[in-house]
Amino acid sequence: MNVGRVHFAIMVMICLGAGAYMSVRLFAGASDAEWIRFLPKTKPLENFLLQDQREHEFTANNLQQHWSLIYFGFSSCPDLCPMALQKMARVKRLLGDASTLQLIFISLDPERDTHSVRATYVNFFHPQLIGLSGSNQELAQVADFFGAAYSRTFKRGDDYFNVPAGFALPDNAGDDYQVNHSSRIFIVNPKAELIGSFEPPHNVEAIVSDMRLLMHQIR
Numbered sequence: 161m162n163v164g165r166v167h168f169a170i171m172v173m174i175c176l177g178a179g180a181y182m183s184v185r186l187f188a189g190a191s192d193a194e195w196i197r198f199l200p201k202t203k204p205l206e207n208f209l210l211q212d213q214r215e216h217e218f219t220a221n222n223l224q225q226h227w228s229l230i231y232f233g234f235s236s237c238p239d240l241c242p243m244a245l246q247k248m249a250r251v252k253r254l255l256g257d258a259s260t261l262q263l264i265f266i267s268l269d270p271e272r273d274t275h276s277v278r279a280t281y282v283n284f285f286h287p288q289l290i291g292l293s294g295s296n297q298e299l300a301q302v303a304d305f306f307g308a309a310y311s312r313t314f315k316r317g318d319d320y321f322n323v324p325a326g327f328a329l330p331d332n333a334g335d336d337y338q339v340n341h342s343s344r345i346f347i348v349n350p351k352a353e354l355i356g357s358f359e360p361p362h363n364v365e366a367i368v369s370d371m372r373l374l375m376h377q378i379r
Contacts, residue, residue, distance in 0.1 A: 193370040195358060202353035208302050210266070210294040213279035218292050223352040227375055228262040229367075230346040232308040234269035234339040235281040241265075242285075243362075244345060249286035250364045255371060257288065260350075267293040268303065268310050269339050271329055300326030303342075306354060310341040347374075 205220040212218050229248050233241035248263050255261055265282055267273035270293045273281070278291035293299065303310055303325060312323040314337035323329055329337065344357040345367070358367055 193373050195363070195366040195370050196347065196356045196374075197359055198356040199354065202349070202351075202355050203305075205348065205352045205354060206301075206305055208294075208298060208305075210292040210298060210302065211275065213275055213282060213291040215275050218290070220352050223262070223348050225350050226260050226262040227350060227371065228264055228348040229358075229371075230264040230266060230306070230348060231344075232266045232268055232303055232306070232310065232341050234267050234341070235273050235277055236269065237339070240341075240343050240360075244343065244360075245282075245285040245289065247362045247364050247367070248345065249289065251367050251371065252286055252288065254364070254368045255375075259375070261371065261375070263289045265289060265291050266299070266302065267291065268299055268325075268341055269312070270294065270296060270299065272335065296328050297326050306342075306346050308342040308344065308346070310339060313338045313340060347371075349374075 205223060207220045210218045229251070231241070231244050231248060233244070235241070245263075245265060252259070252261055252263055263286060265278075267278055273291075273293055278293060282289040282291035294302075310325050312329060312333075314321055314323070314329065314333040316332060321330075321333075323333070343360045345362060346357045347355050349355050358370075
């Protein structure tokens, strides 16, 4: 292989990598946020209609004027969800409970996670945590916008059956089923735009540091 061609290819790769890095840093508003996986550009939220734990409607308008951390899961989750919500609650407390940061939990299990179940569940972690859910179709649309893939799996006899996002569970699914879901914490800015996410494992101090920079440097 021609050595000159090899050097040229390497330089192209370096330039492309540097360009991608610079686009992320520029999008970050020249902040020093280190742990956020930024999108190439902000993504304005499409309108949606969910309900909170108090049976109030919740739309994209409710994300205006607040920074929001959003996690998708389900209340019967044995490990990932409670760990993530505990960490989100710690972030809120460290930033100050009076801060404009919103904590939002979106249940992907509307059959089991009724309003009352969500109210009890979210209050366990933080009194200001908002617990949303809705129809299977609406949840699938919201999750797809965020890139939060999920499905549900139930067992009958020796066989496992997968129910894709957006579909209701069959009558014979019972109550003992699993929700397979993303474990990222998504970040929405006060203009109701998705800007990126924190990927697991979630370090509370790192999230606090990056959110403090965002909340003070990017208006």
